[in-house]
Amino acid sequence: xxxxxxxxxxxxxxxxxxxxxxxxxxxxxxxxxxxxxxxxxxxxxxxxxxxxxxxxxxxxxxxxxxxxxxxxxxxxxxxxxxxxxxxxxxxxxxxxxxxxxxxxxxxxxxxxxxxxxxxxxxxxxxxxxxxxxxxxxxxxxxxxxxxxxxxxxxxxxxxxxxxxxxxxxxxxxxxxxxxxxxxxxxxxxxxxxxxxxxxxxxxxxxxxxxxxxxxxxxxxxxxxxxxxxxxxxxxxxxxxxxxxxxxxxxxxxxxxxxxxxxxxxxxxxxxxxxxxxxxxxxxxxxxxxxxxxxxxxxxx
Amino acid sequence: xxxxxxxxxxxxxxxxxxxxxxxxxxxxxxxxxxxxxxxxxxxxxxxxxxxxxxxxxxxxxxxxxxxxxxxxxxxxxxxxxxxxxxxxxxxxxxxxxxxxxxxxxxxxxxxxxxxxxxxxxxxxxxxxxxxxxxxxxxxxxxxxxxxxxxxxxxxxxxxxxxxxxxxxxxxxxxxxxxxxxxxxxxxxxxxxxxxxxxxxxxxxxxxxxxxxxxxxxxxxxxxxxxxxxxxxxxxxxxxxxxxxxxxxxxxxxxxxxxxxxxxxxxxxxxxxxxxxxxxxxxxxxxxxxxxxxxxxxxxx
Numbered sequence: 001x002x003x004x005x006x007x008x009x010x011x012x013x014x015x016x017x018x019x020x021x022x023x024x025x026x027x028x029x030x031x032x033x034x035x036x037x038x039x040x041x042x043x044x045x046x047x048x049x050x051x052x053x054x055x056x057x058x059x060x061x062x063x064x065x066x067x068x069x070x071x072x073x074x075x076x077x078x079x080x081x082x083x084x085x086x087x088x089x090x091x092x093x094x095x096x097x098x099x100x101x102x103x104x105x106x107x108x109x110x111x112x113x114x115x116x117x118x119x120x121x122x123x124x125x126x127x128x129x130x131x132x133x134x135x136x137x138x139x140x141x142x143x144x145x146x147x148x149x150x151x152x153x154x155x156x157x158x159x160x161x162x163x164x165x166x167x168x169x170x171x172x173x174x175x176x177x178x179x180x181x182x183x184x185x186x187x188x189x190x191x192x193x194x195x196x197x198x199x200x201x202x203x204x205x206x207x208x209x210x211x212x213x214x215x216x217x218x219x220x221x222x223x224x225x226x227x228x229x230x231x232x233x234x235x236x237x238x239x240x241x242x243x244x245x246x247x248x249x250x251x252x253x254x255x256x257x258x259x260x261x262x263x264x265x266x267x268x269x270x271x272x273x274x275x276x277x278x279x280x281x282x283x284x285x286x287x288x289x290x291x292x293x294x295x296x297x298x299x300x
Numbered sequence: 301x302x303x304x305x306x307x308x309x310x311x312x313x314x315x316x317x318x319x320x321x322x323x324x325x326x327x328x329x330x331x332x333x334x335x336x337x338x339x340x341x342x343x344x345x346x347x348x349x350x351x352x353x354x355x356x357x358x359x360x361x362x363x364x365x366x367x368x369x370x371x372x373x374x375x376x377x378x379x380x381x382x383x384x385x386x387x388x389x390x391x392x393x394x395x396x397x398x399x400x401x402x403x404x405x406x407x408x409x410x411x412x413x414x415x416x417x418x419x420x421x422x423x424x425x426x427x428x429x430x431x432x433x434x435x436x437x438x439x440x441x442x443x444x445x446x447x448x449x450x451x452x453x454x455x456x457x458x459x460x461x462x463x464x465x466x467x468x469x470x471x472x473x474x475x476x477x478x479x480x481x482x483x484x485x486x487x488x489x490x491x492x493x494x495x496x497x498x499x500x501x502x503x504x505x506x507x508x509x510x511x512x513x514x515x516x517x518x519x520x521x522x523x524x525x526x527x528x529x530x531x532x533x534x535x536x537x538x539x540x541x542x543x544x545x546x547x548x549x550x551x552x553x554x555x556x557x558x559x560x561x562x563x564x565x566x567x568x569x570x571x572x573x574x575x576x577x578x579x580x581x582x583x584x585x586x587x588x589x590x591x592x593x594x595x596x597x598x599x600x
Contacts, residue, residue, distance in 0.1 A: 032481050033461030035468065040456070087419060092411035111392035115415065116464050119387060122422050123455035130448035140440030147447070148430035155423030156340070161333030164416050168335065181332050 004297070007290040011049075014057055017068070018050045021075040025128060039109045039117035040124075044082050047100045051223070052077040052194040058291070059198025059212065062284050069137035070201050073146070076128030077194050080154055083121035084190075086114050088163060125150075138201045146197040153193035162186025166252070174252035182252065184217070187224045192216030211280055215288070218274035222295055225267050228253040229299045232260060264299060271296040304597070307590040314357055315350045317368070321375040325428060339409045339417035340424075344382050347400045351523070352377040352494040358591070359498025359512065362584050369437035370501050373446070376428030377494050380454055383421035384490075386414050388463060425450075438501045446497040453493035462486025466552070474552035482552065484517070487524045492516030511580055515588070518574035522595055525567050528553040529599045532560060564599060571596040 022044060029037040053074035057067035067074075089096040089104035090111060097107050106114035129147045152158055162185025169178060195216040199209055232255050254263040274292050278285040322344060329337040353374035357367035367374075389396040389404040390411060397407050406414035429447045452458055462485025469478060495516040499509055532555050554563040574592050578585040 027457050031461065032465035032468065032478060033456065033463075033485065036460060036464040037456050083419075087415060090412075090415065092415065112390075112467055113464065115387060115390065115392065116460050119383075119418070119422065120456045120460035122419065123451050123458075123460060126426050126451040127448060127455060130444045130451060132445075132448070135441065135444065140444055141435065143444060144430045144435065144440055145432075148427060148432070151423050151426040151430060155427060156333065156337050156420045157327050158423075160336060160416050160420035160423060161331065163333075164336040164413065165332035167412055168332065178332060185333065 004290060004294050007287060007294055010287060011054060014054045014067075015050045017071055018053045018075055018078060019045070021071045022078065025072065025075065025131075026124075035109070036113055036116045036120055039105055039113045040082075040121050042108055043086050043099070043105045043117065044078065044121070046102060048078065048082065050078055052081050052190060055191065055194040055216075055219075056198035056201075058288055059195040059200075059204075060202045061287075062199055062208070062212075062281060063202035063204055064284070065137075065202055067198070070134060070198065072128050072131045073134050073138075073143075073201065074198070076125040077150070077190075077197070079121045079125035079128065080150065081190065083118040083125070084154070084159055084163070086118040086121070090114060093163070093167065134201075139203060142200050142203055146200040149200065150190075150193050150197055153189040158185055158189035158193075159187075162189070169252045172252075174257060176257060179252050179254070179257055183221055183224050188217055188220030191220035191223060195219070208280070211277060215274060215277045218270060218277065219288075219292060219295070222267060222270050222274060222292065225254045225263060225270070226295055226299045228255050229260065229263055229267065231255075233299060267296055267299060304590060304594050307587060307594055310587060311349075311354060314354045314367075317371055318350045318353045318375050318378060319345070321371045322378065325372065325375065325431075326424075335409070336413055336416045336420055339405055339413045340382075340421050342408055343386050343399070343405045343417065344378065344421070346402055348378065348382070350378055352381050352490060355491065355494040355516075355519075356498035356501075358588055359495040359500075359504075360502045361587075362499055362508070362512075362581060363502035363504055364584070365437075365502055367498070370434060370498065372428050372431045373434050373438075373443075373501065374498070376425040377450070377490075377497070379421045379425035379428060380450065381490065383418040383425070384454070384459055384463070386418040386421070390414060393463070393467065434501075439503060442500050442503055446500040449500065450490075450493050450497055453489040458485055458489035458493075459487075462489070469552045474557060476557060479552050479554070479557055483521055483524045488517055488520030491520030491523060495519070508580070511577060515574060515577045518570060518577065519588075519592060519595070522567060522570050522574060522592065525554045525563060525570070526595055526599045528555050529560065529563055529567065531555075533599060567596055567599060 026041060027037060029041065056070070056074040056077055060067045060070050085099060086105045088094050089099055090106055096104050098104060102108070105117055109117070126147070129150070130143070134143060154160065162182050165182050166186055169182060192213060196209060196212055199212050254266065258266065271292055275289050278289050326341060327337060329341065356370070356374040356377055360367045360370050385399060386405045388394050389399055390406055396404050398404060402408070405417055409417070426447070429450070430443070434443060454460065462482050465482050466486055469482060492513060496509060496512055499512050554566065558566065571592055575589050578589055
């Protein structure tokens with residue numbers, strides 16, 4: 001088994017930097033509309049791993065530049081992700097009362113406040129992406145290209161389209177084509193865009209961006225598959241029997257479609273292919289390689 | 301009374317151009333997530349006046365450049381506005397079953413689809429703002445500055461904060477300070493940012509941007525006040541008696557706080573001050589002057 005000590009130290013350091021950046025950027029929770037900032041802040045600091053901003057930093061660091069230069073940009077990606085979680089949890093969507101063991105935003109506040117907190121976080125993300133401090137280090141045209149990529153990855157042809165399809169698929173007989181489409185749009189697109197946006201900000205050449213796009217897609221899918229596996233394995237470990245919460249909800253997932261054992265095999269196969277994609281980067285990509293194996297390792 | 305023939309021809313021409321631009325940009329309503337695009341399209345083409353994009357074009361034209369160059373950017377402002385209307389109409393917000401005489405988005409579709417349509421339109425707006433075609437005519441740094449302005453104007457310290465405060469004020473005894481705060485954040489900020497963003501894209505000098513910021517704030521307030529007046533006068537004209545729908549809903553507005561006659565007086569006074577702000581621009585601002593008087597004229 002790989003030794004993840006370096007990676008874990010790296011992830012912890014970057015998570016702290018992202019959290020500090022978010023705290024320093026968020027407006028004060030005062031004035032007549034302060035409640036919506038309280039709600040946004042509640043969900044933003046609820047134990048997230050900051051995977052998407054960290055991927056952005058990792059993409060930037062492939063150029064061997066200092067990723068502190070784009071912390072504000074990367075922090076915006078966590079705002080996009082958090083907005084999507086708040087809205088996904090709403091009663092008319094996935095109807096989840098809890099998120100990471102705490103009441104979800106609409107339970108801790110109310111539905112209107114939760115919808116507005118999500119809306120405000122999406123706007124705030126673009127405030128971060130276009131913060132003037134980033135232009136001290138990044139070419140304006142690269143920044144615009146990166147923002148455009150994220151907007152597409154999270155819109156109708158990305159995350160929002162994926163969530164729509166996921167809702168429509170609930171309770172229906174799914175197939176592997178539909179499942180791939182949903183994962184690719186709902187989860188993978190933003191994970192890929194997070195890594196790529198950092199690489200674009202750093203000005204990496206087109207050839208490398210192409211490889212990173214493929215790597216990001218694979219990594220996003222691996223993350224989704226292992227997350228769905230963890231949901232089931234986690235329940236089993238906790239309760240001593242297979243609860244299969246996603247099956248109960250009739251959600252279309254790899255485990256619900258292929259079963260646990262075949263899904264584990266698919267994840268291992270995917271992780272190997274994903275790591276191999278990094279060979280052109282050599283040592284520069286050693287952390288990305290560790291991260292891939294670490295994500296797979298969650299289910300072993 | 302002013303002759304609005306030129307203005308009306310201008311508004312009609314620009315509205316058509318914005319509509320064509322939006323139609324050409326929106327992705328096809330196909331694939332597993334196509335339903336959310338149907339819903340977004342339903343609300344986007346529901347008879348809006350396209351005031352915000354047109355203000356952006358007017359701001360750009362103050363430089364005597366051809367505003368066709370930034371049609372895609374301007375179209376994004378309509379996407380932001382439409383997303384806010386869809387979410388405002390939701391049952392947990394203002395609970396409006398109708399919008400411009402047609403079923404509101406969540407009535408024509410469902411709540412989940414309406415929330416996602418709004419989310420997708422906000423992302424799509426930023427896709428428009430950062431479209432590569434705009435960079436043929438606009439300096440990248442100016443574009444980033446304009447996007448940042450819009451993000452701030454629509455976020456926690458703008459539109460979203462204003463909607464939160466508006467919801468919290470419902471049914472409570474309001475005062476003029478609170479009312480100004482709500483209007484400024486909920487409506488005025490985006491109208492001001494629409495005009496200013498066009499002027500920033502055109503590279504107008506700081507001194508002129510400062511005047512336009514003040515003008516935009518006044519115009520936005522005038523628009524909100526006359527809109528609230530129209531709600532009441534319109535009901536009276538239609539039904540032969542004062543319905544005062546906003547009073548019924550206990551919404552805080554100028555008419556609910558000051559009564560109809562005093563509000564009309566305030567609107568006339570504000571319009572005069574607003575037009576006077578344009579004097580440094582001379583003939584260049586003749587359409588903005590006409591627009592101000594036209595907005596006032598709706599309630600006379």
